Amino acid sequence: MTGARACPNSGPTDRGAVSVAVLIRSEDGRVVVDRHLRAELCCDQAELADVLVVDEPGLPSWSRVGARDRELATSHPGALVTMIVCGPTLALVRIGGATAGPARRSSGDPSWPVYASILHALAVREAASR
Numbered sequence: 001m002t003g004a005r006a007c008p009n010s011g012p013t014d015r016g017a018v019s020v021a022v023l024i025r026s027e028d029g030r031v032v033v034d035r036h037l038r039a040e041l042c043c044d045q046a047e048l049a050d051v052l053v054v055d056e057p058g059l060p061s062w063s064r065v066g067a068r069d070r071e072l073a074t075s076h077p078g079a080l081v082t083m084i085v086c087g088p089t090l091a092l093v094r095i096g097g098a099t100a101g102p103a104r105r106s107s108g109d110p111s112w113p114v115y116a117s118i119l120h121a122l123a124v125r126e127a128a129s130r
Contacts, residue, residue: 016039016040016043017037017038017039017040017043017044017045017046017049018037018038018039019035019036019037020034020035020036020037020038020051020117020120021033021034021035022034022036022117022118022120022121024121024122024125026125032121032124032125032128034120034121034124034125036049036050036051036080036117036120036121036124037049037050037051038050038051038052038053038113038116038117038120039051039052039053040052040053040054040055041053041054041072046076047076047078048078049076049078049079050078050079050080050081050120051079051080051081051082051083051113051116051117051119051120052072052076052079052081052082052083053083053085053112053113053116054068054072054082054083054084054085055085056068056084056085056086057085057086057087059084059086065084065086065092066092066100068084069082069084069092069094069100072084072094073094080095080096080120080123080124081093081094081095081116081117081119081120081123082094082100083103083112083115083116083119085112088105088107089104089105089106090102090103090104091103091105091112091115093116093119095119095123096123103115
């Protein structure tokens, strides 16, 4: 996305705001294209984001991370996926109105922002198949 700016003093999830297209091929050969806006919290486009990735490794406790997720759900109701990155291997993920839950990744897995975009695409595909 042109005009996107990087977030000052941000960590490993810093991607500014990007327009993302994810292609998913189903077992029967159909292709689903999911297009969405993924943003870091401090970017100008964050309030428009379908996927919001927040890097907050300094939160003091897991209960505080849950409280932060509830704050984000209230202030960014349009984000289908919200991910609070707590470190290189742990994040709290919320998809839609579901209860947030922990996600773990290893060093060989996609980056947290890419992981969040894949979750968005899978949620859209699931909704489209109903």
